[in-house]
Amino acid sequence: MQIVDLLFGRPLATSEERAEHIGPAAGIPIFGLDALSSAAYGPEAALTLLIPLGLAGIHYIVPITAAILALLAILYFSYSQTIEAYPHGGGSFTVAGENLGYRAGLLAAAALMIDYVLTAAVGISAGVGALISAVPSLQPHTLGLCLGVLALLTLVNMRGMRETGGIFLIPTYLFLATLLVVIGVGVVRAVLTGGHPAPVVAPPALPPVAAAVSAWLLLKVFSSGCTAMTGVEAVSNGVMAFRQPTTKNARRSLTIIIAFLVILLAGIAVLCRIYHIGATDPGSPHYQSVLSQLTAAVLGRGWFYYVTIGSILLVLALSANTAFADFPRLTRAIALRGYLPHVFTFRGRRLLYSWGIYVLVTLVASLLTLFGGVTDRLIPLYAIGAFLAFTLSQAGMVVHWQRKGGHRSKARMMVNGLGAFATGITTLVVLATKFTAGAWITALLIPCMILLMMAVNRHYQRIGWETACPGPLQVTNIHPPLVIIPMDRWSRISAKAIRFALSISPDLQIVHVDSPDVEHGKDELALIWQKNIAEPMRAAGLSEPRLVRLQSPYRLILTPILDYILAEEQSHGDRHIAVLVPELVVRHWWENLLHNQRSSLLKLMLLVRGNQRIVVINIPWYQN
């Protein structure tokens, strides 16, 4: 247990819970890493699609980024309202479920679960991908590196919330600081030179024009750019993880995260245009990431360049942490409403919803393995889930304000309605432009998950009805059970079983299977029976138990016993049948190989083929 303590920290009592809550400064790395790190791949994904347009393509990045930022602003105001209205955590699942009905809630739940799994997978694979474009010799180990990072993240997260925040604080703020310096210096130089600064290291020349601009292409660019927004949901879903006052701290975190994201996205777009920086072909040997080109152009390839690139690598890989923080909370919320197994509501030794983490890790590992850890293949599955959840959440908020009524609610309804409309349109655009590239997988998975969750709920409801509310205990009509003891030979084990049986009921049957394979004859048993069992009982004035001898032409032992027990149960319609199963418990597990496992098998068969009136009593006999 000491190794476990060292790895995951000592177990925490439930009374220590408060100490695990966080403030806004710690909230930014935990809930904002996903959103902020997307600045590293969102613009790049958009610019990659603009490559065929050559130099002209770069001109489109500013208006498209503007559109994305407008959408982001709408989302910000919309979600600020959600945090206020749902201080106990207002994820899409809660908001959509409470306001639009449980089917909409399940749709949001499915969308979000997929989104979180992909967040983790894309974050890890993008980080490893960036590391590999810096150190190409690591290329053959892509998948191994991805899984290694996943294992490390799991370890960190199993220690619990506060310590996690501590570990992520430094890389996140380093990432923000370095990128803000790059953007600040770049903008100042551009202003000083009248918009035409000379790059310290010139970016690669842009390729010649290979295609004409079209509305469809620009829509695709917009869809890719929208991956920069998937982290916004996280804060509102995790409100209750914040220190008191939770709402205020959560809103402050959201504001800071969105503000930084706006500055990063806008700065990157403007500087790309000014410095004529475009994406390079991801497959080619001359590939260089947009942020690498930008940093080199503004500040050259000194130590600052390597610090910047290093922090980008770290933050990308760590962005998967948002999923670790939120996925278990989401599955807990769904499980509390009975749509996922109850096990998701249990808290482990470090006060975490451990099963959510286990399932997340399993799914992310499968996804990474399936797609070989390549970001490019995962991106098209992404974003739909997030935008579907945004739309449902904000549509739910519209209904929420409508129900609440009043003057202020009307304005708020407008804000959330605008958000719902904008994200709804975006969802359709993303689905249409990415459908054949992989979005169809997500589109197929969501209904499957909804069906699964409904089946889980039906099961819980049925069990609930069947077992609930029995009223006061019925204490009449209680009779001792009929006890049946299977016995193979007269031993201390059988003697112990019979003594126990006599202590709970006067009504006893001992069943023996006369196997033709057994060497000692039938008469031996009859003799033993008279001398060792029947006589002492008669002497003590007890009624002699019934000895039942079963024949077994096919040398089966358990089947005749089971058939007999079921037949007895039929003929004693009103009584419990207690089957007494003696069991030898050996000292070492491997010694079990030396004994037939009939006791365990009989217990299992009785459980499977038995019924309400058959009870199994297990009498263990321990080897000295």
Add this chain to the structure above:
Amino acid sequence: MQIVDLLFGRPLATSEERAEHIGPAAGIPIFGLDALSSAAYGPEAALTLLIPLGLAGIHYIVPITAAILALLAILYFSYSQTIEAYPHGGGSFTVAGENLGYRAGLLAAAALMIDYVLTAAVGISAGVGALISAVPSLQPHTLGLCLGVLALLTLVNMRGMRETGGIFLIPTYLFLATLLVVIGVGVVRAVLTGGHPAPVVAPPALPPVAAAVSAWLLLKVFSSGCTAMTGVEAVSNGVMAFRQPTTKNARRSLTIIIAFLVILLAGIAVLCRIYHIGATDPGSPHYQSVLSQLTAAVLGRGWFYYVTIGSILLVLALSANTAFADFPRLTRAIALRGYLPHVFTFRGRRLLYSWGIYVLVTLVASLLTLFGGVTDRLIPLYAIGAFLAFTLSQAGMVVHWQRKGGHRSKARMMVNGLGAFATGITTLVVLATKFTAGAWITALLIPCMILLMMAVNRHYQRIGWETACPGPLQVTNIHPPLVIIPMDRWSRISAKAIRFALSISPDLQIVHVDSPDVEHGKDELALIWQKNIAEPMRAAGLSEPRLVRLQSPYRLILTPILDYILAEEQSHGDRHIAVLVPELVVRHWWENLLHNQRSSLLKLMLLVRGNQRIVVINIPWYQN
């Protein structure tokens, strides 16, 4: 079940046993296939070692074969006596154990088990190897073919003895007939031409002399040739499988098998010398087996050649069947004396000792996989086991006759003594000449297996002492147990459990863990307790059960319950504690994923950490 019946035949009742016994004609393929088929690889293995001597080497094959045949003759007379003295099956294990003490018996048992596993592995790999030298394109699938043949043999053997004999009858007699024709025609031609017949198809020229003859080389040749004798043990071990009169039928089978083997070995040796046929290098592209050269030289490459080669291939692969017939009988004999798990004594649905077959198949499959299905690598492990067993068996027979006394016993003692001496020397020769090539593995395995069997026996003896012979049942001092019921909430399941508890004992404790995670407060339980449990019991005049509430700061449920039960057991030193574990049984196995497995875990923990006085009562509650 119908598919199982189709594959393995309908189940057989124990009363149908007699019908499965066999006559001498069926005994030859079953117990003699191994011995006879070794004519196909024994001479070849000897001749391969003579390659460096060139033409001169072939001259040595006749005297070496003569030595082998002399040894075989000694073994024949020796084993005929064993069959007569042990009509219920006189394997080395029985004979050595009864006459030389249990340690010698275990040594024989270990040697024989290894021998049978290798018989099967070598037979299969040699057959597949022969097939591959005929169809070289199958080379990459060597291991797959080996495992396929093993699966087929398993299937055939699972159907049972008589049907097995039927399947093997035709290839065995075809193999004998074709080889006898080849030898007969060859010898007649040699006599007619005065010892210098012209080959129909000339064998490849013999290589030039590359080494001088040495005693060590000739000993190695002899050792390799001795692999032709490993099948002799089989008949005496399987006497009881024969039809009445068993001894006579078994002896007749042994006589026929040895006679055929002598004819085959002698014929092959003589014709090789006359036709100047030597082995070819097994690794080279010009490789051709000795029997293929011989058949072509005597009768040409017509249809008869292909029938001969085909029957050799079949018989080699099927020779593994001897192991299938004898290994389960051997493990049963060892298990009956308590040196292997009892499970080896149980007969399956087709009256076979199924577990012996399962273990054999597993070991052979592992061995084939480990050695890639290559015969050359397996041969050095072989023969030691068999010769060690021969030696022990015959040494045991010497003691047997000595104990019996009388005039005829003296002569018999001489015969067996000669056999023991000859095979003992051979064992040492084989061990010495093959030690570094792989015999060390066998030499290491044998003591390990002996230690294992002794450990198994010690365990059975200890359990036997501890549980045996309790004398008459003690019927005094019987008190109802203290019943402890863990309860999480008031449900129909708990109500059923309490009602059953009241039916077996008046002394009841209900344990509830107050988890800080549970949503409903403590007062709710107190209310329910008063209203639904305590009040109805007081009304019925029963004593109110004790409600025990346990605290669990670390959110564990089972550990506090288990600790409480163990503490109660300590403070009630003289009573049984019956722990009543209610369990929900769902309709489909996958529904178990939706429920915590606390009941199963508690049962397991009680079994592992409990003691003689703690009994587990499992109350199943079935979902409708």
